[in-house]
Amino acid sequence: MKAILIELPCHQSSLLTVKKVKKHDFDATFHFHDFCELSFVQKSNGKRIIGDSITSFHDGDLVLMSPNLPHMWYEDVTGNHPHKNKSVEAIVIYFPLNFFEKVCNDVGDLSKKRTLFEKANRGMRFSGKTKKKITKHLEKMTIMEGLSQVIEFFKIVNIMLHTDEYEFLAGLGYSYSYNEKDTERMNKVYNYIMMNFTKPISLETIASIAHMTPPAFCTFFKKRAQKSFTRFLNELRTGHACKLLQNEKLSISDVCYESGYQNFVNFNKYFKQLIGKTPSTYRKEFLIISNF
Secondary structure: OOOOOOOOOOOOOOOEEEEEEEEEEOOOOOEOOOOEEEEEEEEEEEEEEOOOEEEOOOOOEEEEOOOOOOOOEEEOOOOOOOOOOOEEEEEEEOOOOOOHHHOOHHHHHHHHHHHHHHHHHHOOOEEEEEHHHHHHHHHHHOOOOOOHHHHHHHHHHHHHOOOOEEEEEOOOOOOOOOOOHHHHHHHHHHHHHHHHHHOOOOOOHHHOOOOOOOOHHHHHHHOOOOOOOHHHHHHHHHHHHHHHOOOOOOOOHHHHOOOOOOOOOOOHHHHHHOOOOOOOHHHEEEEEEEOO
């Protein structure tokens, strides 16, 4: 999957750009940029691609990414009027990778920060008490300027440096080739998948979206997404199924078909293969945890 290089409207006079986002939906374009990004989703839910990972996101999601890591946020939409009475709210901070070199000359401290942002090359999703602490500082930053804002940001970085409450998103071996030749083609493919993954998608259909033959498309997609189209689609569907399984009102059979699977055998097979447990076990474990 190819990503678009975008230029961010960062102020030349400031090392930090803090954006408070409030709009109907995310700009669903697979893209990358030359800045580190810390994103806190206050209100929204949907599917997210970071590098080669496909996961669901929801209210309270907090992710750190280093420069040039391709990503995309796609809000879940339902019904004939998907944006009616809906809104996305988020706080996003952009800053250059050399930010700390410009404001700090402590060699040991800089080394620790470089290690953090090397980890963020894969995307880091924070959780637990760490997330709560960071988001409080983020909210303060939206009403600050200048030195006060920078000091608050250093508090956030210090928290990230001293926690193990995070998970990596992109795979360990993930790497990206910055060739924008196929950007438009792959964004069409991706958007079609996101809008139609709950229905049958044949290889012939998705290949036609890319204006390619099925064999050529398979090679093309795997080279860019670093996984096969079938694997990509099953990861997306099982991730969606995990979200639906948290709703006790839906039977497991309902979850199967609403996730895009056409039969229960395939649903169980791919769910266990990708999640490591059956859908029924996943639901039982989730309910036990959520009732604590």
